[in-house]
Amino acid sequence: MTRDGTAGAAFGAAAVFLGAGVVAGAWPTGWAALLCALVCGALGATLLAARRGTASGATEEVRDAAPGLAEKDVRPDAKPARPGRSSLVAAAVVWVLALLAGGVWALTAGDDDTDDTGAAGKGPAKPSATASPSLDARPAVAWTVPPVGQVGDESVGHWGLGTAVVQGRIDGLFAYDAADGRVRWSVPAPTREALCAMTQDTEEGVGLMAYGRHDKPCATLLAVRVSDGKVLWKRSIGGDGLTDNERPLAVGGTTAVGAEDGAVRARSTEAGVQRWQRKLGKDCATLAVDADAGRTLLVEQCGKGVKLLALDTRTGAQRWARDLPVESKATAAVVSVSPVVLAVDEADARGTHAFLGFDDKGAPTVTVPLSGPDGTLSAPDGVGDGDAHRPVVHDGLLVTVAERESLVPDNVVAYSLRDGRKAWSYHAESQTMALTAEPDGARVAVLENHGNGRITLLDRTTGKPGTRIEPDTGKPVGISIYPELVPVTGGHVVLNQILMHAEPAAFALR
Incomplete structure (x- = not known):
């Protein structure tokens, strides 16, 4: 120049x-x-x-x-x-x-120049960022979703999608972007109807939800594409609709399985066409159902006896059946489809109250009592006397929360699925609220009600604590009872499943 x-x-x-x-x-x-x-x-x-x-x-x-x-x-x-x-x-x-x-x-x-008014979805919730991701050693509360609904409202479930998390509220499904909490999409429930069931996870990019009117059956079933919230199909279920057990819907591969009035039915997730059904006998009920692409597990009670059945998910063909050690009215939940792990609790005080493990042919492998030297163990909602938490099953270990001397769960305990022995335990400084497996498979994340609320990452094989993630807000963020902890890309999302005192519906920690 x-x-x-x-x-x-x-x-x-x-x-x-x-x-x-x-x-x-x-x-x-x-x-x-x-x-x-x-x-x-x-x-x-x-x-x-x-x-x-x-x-x-x-x-x-x-x-x-x-x-x-x-x-x-x-x-x-x-x-x-x-x-x-x-x-x-x-x-x-x-x-x-x-x-x-x-x-x-x-x-x-x-x-x-991002817009903080919420967005991409149709839902009314408008997240507002309470703090931007910090570059210092202390992580920030990256975003929060304001409280929605009335005190006592209870969410139905959630789906973790990596870059987003979907919360099932009584007013519908809402997908929050993991980066900023904005509503990517929503599937609102119709006026005067409430979301009453959803699958525990998604398969092949599809999840199922159901809604119904007050004091009426949970009888309208929808398949939702999780990439954009598009409803692929809708079906009305006859009779008394879905059963009232905790998880009446499951999805495995491209097959949706529902425990309905008088039968278990499977439909294609693409079009909703029925693939197979299994009718229940007289005085029989489905206690639990879950599925993956290859296997569907059913827990059925007929009279006082309870049976575990493994079916081919796509065809409904029975692979094996196993009588469970139950002689009275029971509740049950499928903790894991592969490996097979159940939680069973029957009315008889001297009966079965345990996690039960089985091999791929239905042979019993392990029994872990729900109450023992380590305290009262947490099982999925509706099973046992402990706090309701869904255990983590990964690489030969069953990891759950335990209550010992107090009525507050403050221990995390891992048991071997080979012999039922305790592999390790971690004593938290305060109440343990939720746990989940990290995507890397090497760690278990524990949400503790400590200070402002924090996440502790435990080594999966030893239980030793490593990284601790705490908010930098200087005051409690607002954790309700029975929250869910969901790992997402770049951090974790806490979903408050029950609104108690105007806690945020969700918030993210980096």
Whole structure:
């Protein structure tokens, strides 16, 4: 760039900074400042080049008319010098730099100008960021979803999707973006109807939900595509609708399984077409159902006897059946489909109250009592006397929460699924509220009601605590009873399943 070109660019940059400061009352910063400087510099250089080009043309005319032009004004190739050409090159360079800066600014501005009003979904909840992700050692509460509904309202379940988490509230499904808490999409329940059931997880990008009216059966079934919330199909269930056990719906592969009035029915998740059904006998009821792509587990009680059945998920063909050690009315839950682990609790005080493990052919492998030296163990809701928590089953271990001397669960205990022995235990400093397996499979995350609420990551094989994640708000965020802890991309989301004292519906910790 020539001396005059540099001076012109510098003058333009100074002018724009002065103008911005006077007019806007604040100096431009970052990419905005650089872009302003480059644009005005380019304008200055362009004007200078135009003037020099005009002057150069006039000089050539004079030189053509004056054969005695001095040697220093002639280039070696004997062609006259064109001082305006270098200024044009300088202006072009500055314009290119300005365009590049503008492109980078446009790309980054979208991240800085996010709308906090909530968005992409149809739902009424409008999350507001209480803190941005911090760069220091203390993680932040990245976002919160304001409380929704009335005191005592209870959520139905959730789906963890990695980059989002879906909460099943009585007013419908709401998918929160893991990065900022905005509502990506929602499937509201119709007026005067409430969400009453949903699958525990999703398969092949599809989950199921059901809703019904007050004091009426839970009888309208919907399949939802979790990428965008589109309802793929809707079916009305006859009779008394879905059974009233804790988890009457499951999905495995592309098959949806529902425990309905008088039968267990399977439908395709793509179109809702029935694939198979298993009718219940007289005086029989389905206590629990769950499925994966290959196997569906049913726990059926007929009279006082209880049986565990394994069916082919796609065809309904029975693979094996096993009588359970039950002789009175019971409750049950499928803790894991593969490996097979149940939680069973019967009315007889001397009966079975335990986690039961089975191999792939239905042979019993292990029994872990729900009450013993380690205290009262937590099982899924509706089973046992302890706090309701869903245990983690991973790589040969059953990990759950235990209550010891107090009525507050403050221990995490792991048992071997090979011999039922305790593998390790972790004593928390305060109440343990929820636990979940980390995506890496090597750690278990525990939500503790400690201080502002914190997450402790335990080594899965030893139970030793490692990283602790605590909010940096300086005051409690608001954890309700029976929250759920969901790992997401870049952090964790806490879902308050029961609204007690205006706690947020959800919040994220980084």
